[in-house]
Amino acid sequence: MINRFNDKKAGFTLIEVLVVVVILGILATIIVPRIMGRPEEARRVKAQVDIKSIETALSMYKIDNGSYPSTEQGLAALVKKPTTGDIPRKWREKGYLAKVPKDPWGNEYVYLSPGSSGDYDLMSYGSDGEPGGEGKYADVNSWEIE
Numbered sequence: 514m515i516n517r518f519n520d521k522k523a524g525f526t527l528i529e530v531l532v533v534v535v536i537l538g539i540l541a542t543i544i545v546p547r548i549m550g551r552p553e554e555a556r557r558v559k560a561q562v563d564i565k566s567i568e569t570a571l572s573m574y575k576i577d578n579g580s581y582p583s584t585e586q587g588l589a590a591l592v593k594k595p596t597t598g599d600i601p602r603k604w605r606e607k608g609y610l611a612k613v614p615k616d617p618w619g620n621e622y623v624y625l626s627p628g629s630s631g632d633y634d635l636m637s638y639g640s641d642g643e644p645g646g647e648g649k650y651a652d653v654n655s656w657e658i659e
Contacts, residue, residue, distance in 0.1 A: 553640065553649045556617035560637045560653040563614050567591070567622065567635060568655060570609035577603045581626045581633050588613045588624045616653075618642065630656040 570591045575581050578601035582590035586598050591609040595601065616622055616637035628634030635655035638644055646652060 556640070557653060559617045560639075561658050563616065564622070564635055564637070564653065564655050564658060567610070567613070571633065571635075573605075574601070574609050577601070577605060582624075584625050588622060628656075630654070 567588065571581055574591060580599065582588070582595060583598045586595040588610075589595075590601075592612055593608065594604045613622070618637070618640050620638060620642050623636045623638065624633060626633040633655075637653040639646055639650050639652050641650040643650075644652065
């Protein structure tokens with residue numbers, strides 16, 4: 514008789530399971546749309562962090578060599594000593610970056626020196642890979658990052 518009593522209390526009833534499924538469904542309906550927008554925001558933040566890191570390397574390059582790499586030399590000058598244009602005389606043997614990262618959308622960062630917004634322009638064209646755009650397609654520009 515004791516075993517029969519324990520068997521009746523051992524599991525969940527169908528109603529209890531349905532209530533849990535309904536609650537999970539409601540939570541998913543509310544939470545999932547909010548989470549879905551976050552990956553794009555995270556990519557934009559990563560692009561800003563990458564740009565700040567590259568800017569630090571560019572500053573060290575300028576301190577050592579007196580000028581920023583040219584557009585022709587590009588960001589590769591931070592990894593490997595340039596062989597064209599103004600050859601830097603005090604280039605660090607190990608470079609300024611281990612490698613130039615790609616932006617979070619898999620594209621190269623755009624570097625122009627001299628730039629239209631300062632000594633250089635450093636940017637990611639965002640998720641569409643094209644200059645300009647708004648919202649999630651907006652560019653991430655070095656001169657707009659605080």
